[in-house]
Amino acid sequence: MSVIGEQIKKIRTEKGITQEQLGELIGVTTQAVSRWERGGTPDAELLPRISDVLGVSTDSLFGREEQSYSLALARRLCCMSQEDAFRYALNICWAIEIGLMRDLSIVDDFMGKLIDDSVSADSKRNDYFAKIIHDSGLSLMRISPDFKHFFLMQENGSGIGSHLSDFESLRRVFALFADEKLLRILFYIYSMPNMPIATSLISKKTGLSLGETDRYMKKICENNLAVQTIVATAEGEINTYSFRKESFAVPMLCFADEIAKKDLRPFLGCYDRKGKLI
Incomplete structure (x- = not known):
């Protein structure tokens, strides 16, 4: 053919x-x-x-x-300001989410929901999620007006198990985030993404002693979740720490938050692995 x-x-x-x-x-x-x-x-x-x-x-x-569309999209994003490019890319992600529903009758109605930040009249008070789950893959999107992200995975038929690190390595990662004091520190330094923070301030804001803070920050840096910088002052050198932007911790925390939510507001959902819609 x-x-x-x-x-x-x-x-x-x-x-x-x-x-x-x-x-x-x-x-x-x-x-x-x-x-x-x-x-x-x-x-x-x-x-x-x-x-x-x-x-x-x-x-x-x-x-x-x-191929032509992908090339044109990449070129268009290259010509935009960084802020506009991210906003435009997120709108493309929403178009992908709607398109994967494979229902032309909903496209016109749903496409404006994310772009116009018009999820609903009370959208400022709720978190909305879109979920598309098929045998071929899955996509998840958070579409709250001030907190949006997107995940897409094409499945290969054999599941994800064979592609993951060994069990013990993954257990150590989850144990790291399960430590209440460490998570408290991460919450604080991640709330200050563009500013180095001194150990003394981290200690004050988290309620931990200086010794505990130093020990935890060492562990956090060893796991590439933050970056240490030594700053010279009139009183001597001090340690400061900054949020590591390339860390995978950010998407992990975003998805962990979705698991933890008790009042999810599903905005759009499709599930066909057992031939049913949710």
């Missing part, structure tokens, strides 16, 4: 159009459509008509639309 024939069949089937209906809309016979889908290639002058009828670009008939 030719690429064009393969794409015509794929798009036609997705849209629920029969070969006969497509032929009538284009102005060719059913046999012509069947011939294309079995390996033939339509005449070049028919391609614009075929793309119009199927509601796709000509590039998509050659299987190039995804």
Whole structure:
């Protein structure tokens, strides 16, 4: 089968159009459509008509639309300010979340919900989540007006177990975050993401002694959750610590917060592994 024939069949089937209906809309016979889908290639002058009828670009008939769109998106993001690029990228993530529902009837209504920060009249008081779970993968998105993030994973059929570190290594990570004093420190230094913080201030804000603070900060830095800097002052050198922005702790804490929430407000959800919608 030719690429064009393969794409015509794929798009036609997705849209629920029969070969006969497509032929009538284009102005060719059913046999012509069947011939294309079995390996033939339509005449070049028919391609614009075929793309119009199927509601796709000509590039998509050659299987190039995804590559072209991805390239155009990357170039557009490169030309934006950093703040605008992140805002635009998040809107793209929301479009992905809606698209993975595979329901054209909801697209127009739901697309504006994130972009306009108009989840609901009381959205400032609630956390909203979108969940899409299919056999092919899953995506999760938090769409609270002031706290948004996105996660997408394509599954390989064998689960995630074989790709994770050994059990003991993971247990140590969870034990690290289970330490109440360490978590208290992380909460504080993560609330000051752009400022080095002295040990004495961390001690004061968390209620820990200076000795405890030093011991915990050493452990935190050893696990790459913060960065230590020595600052010279009139009284001598002091240790300061900064939030490590490239740490995986931030997404981990975000998702841990979603697990901990008792009053989740599901805004959009789809689950098809057992053929049901939630």
